Amino acid sequence: MSQAAEQKLELINSLRHAHSLKQFTLAYQSIVDLQTNQTIAAEALLRWQKSPTEYYEAANFIALLEETGLIVNIGQWVIEQACLQAALWRQHHQPTFRVSVNVSPLQLEHLDFVEQVINALNTANLPAEALILEITESALLRQPEQARTTLTRLKALGVSIAIDDFGTGLSSLSRLGTLPIDSVKIDTEFALHLNEASGQKLYNAIVQLVQALEINFIAEGIETQQQKDIMTRMGPGFGQGYLFSYPSSVEYFTQAFLTQKCLA
Ligand code: C2E
Ligand code: MG
Numbered sequence: 001m002s003q004a005a006e007q008k009l010e011l012i013n014s015l016r017h018a019h020s021l022k023q024f025t026l027a028y029q030s031i032v033d034l035q036t037n038q039t040i041a042a043e044a045l046l047r048w049q050k051s052p053t054e055y056y057e058a059a060n061f062i063a064l065l066e067e068t069g070l071i072v073n074i075g076q077w078v079i080e081q082a083c084l085q086a087a088l089w090r091q092h093h094q095p096t097f098r099v100s101v102n103v104s105p106l107q108l109e110h111l112d113f114v115e116q117v118i119n120a121l122n123t124a125n126l127p128a129e130a131l132i133l134e135i136t137e138s139a140l141l142r143q144p145e146q147a148r149t150t151l152t153r154l155k156a157l158g159v160s161i162a163i164d165d166f167g168t169g170l171s172s173l174s175r176l177g178t179l180p181i182d183s184v185k186i187d188t189e190f191a192l193h194l195n196e197a198s199g200q201k202l203y204n205a206i207v208q209l210v211q212a213l214e215i216n217f218i219a220e221g222i223e224t225q226q227q228k229d230i231m232t233r234m235g236p237g238f239g240q241g242y243l244f245s246y247p248s249s250v251e252y253f254t255q256a257f258l259t260q261k262c263l264a
């Protein structure tokens with residue numbers, strides 16, 4: 001076996017035990033109303049503390065969780081945790097605060113998925129309006145009719161649906177208008193070209209398309225004030241990125257975005 005294959009097997013083996021060893025945590029990143037600069041929601045992002053010195057962001061291991069199917073159970077834990085946290089934030093800090101959770105295609109295909117979401121909401125005593133589920137374009141394409149049924153049921157409950165990494169996949173635009181979608185998250189890729197006229201035109205076209213369908217947009221990957229200014233001029237919308245915050249611990253997030261600053 002090659003060294004790379006051996007390393008991968010070892011990593012998979014560690015991932016299998018990570019959950020029972022309580023090595024997974026969630027980091028939260030703010031989602032900001034571009035017009036008011038208010039943090040209105042947080043995206044939960046999975047993190048793996050493999051050892052005291054080894055901390056991994058989701059990008060480094062999500063593909064392996066998908067490949068092994070481990071994402072189904074871990075993803076359910078993510079929804080439960082995020083719902084409990086959102087309930088605490090709403091109770092103690094901000095009554096309208098919302099949480100946004102990434103859903104893997106494998107979770108979405110699971111026949112019990114809607115029931116699992118309902119259970120997580122009930123256990124946390126969280127209203128469905130407080131939950132946003134992020135689904136990628138590719139997840140919608142795998143089993144389009146089943147996905148549509150699932151999204152329609154979630155929508156009927158009051159859960160919001162966002163299309164993640166919008167513009168990078170193969171989603172058919174004709175379908176976009178017919179699915180119960182509340183927002184699209186325009187992929188980081190598009191923000192990278194905002195300093196070029198052609199990049200701005202493309203961005204603007206996407207925003208207009210989305211708005212014509214009465215869908216909200218969330219601009220991903222906002223890193224500079226210049227990018228933010230350009231997006232803010234495109235109309236009412238939301239943004240996310242390092243300019244506003246890095247993904248951070250519950251403690252830091254609460255302190256930075258949800259604690260009323262004391263007026264001395
Ligand atoms: P995503 O949902 O598109 O999440 C955004 C990713 O971009 C995060 O990486 C975040 O740390 C990073 N990011 C945030 N702001 C900026 C910015 O201004 N510039 C740049 N360049 N990057 C930024 P992360 O946490 O490594 O997550 C990667 C992907 O893994 C996520 O992409 C999502 O698809 C997936 N993922 C994360 N957590 C979960 C989870 O709990 N369940 C599932 N199924 N997937 C997850
Ligand atoms: Mg996401």
Ligand code: MG
Nearest residue numbers: 164165185220
């Ligand atoms: Mg995204």
Ligand code: MG
Nearest residue numbers: 165187188220
């Ligand atoms: Mg992305």
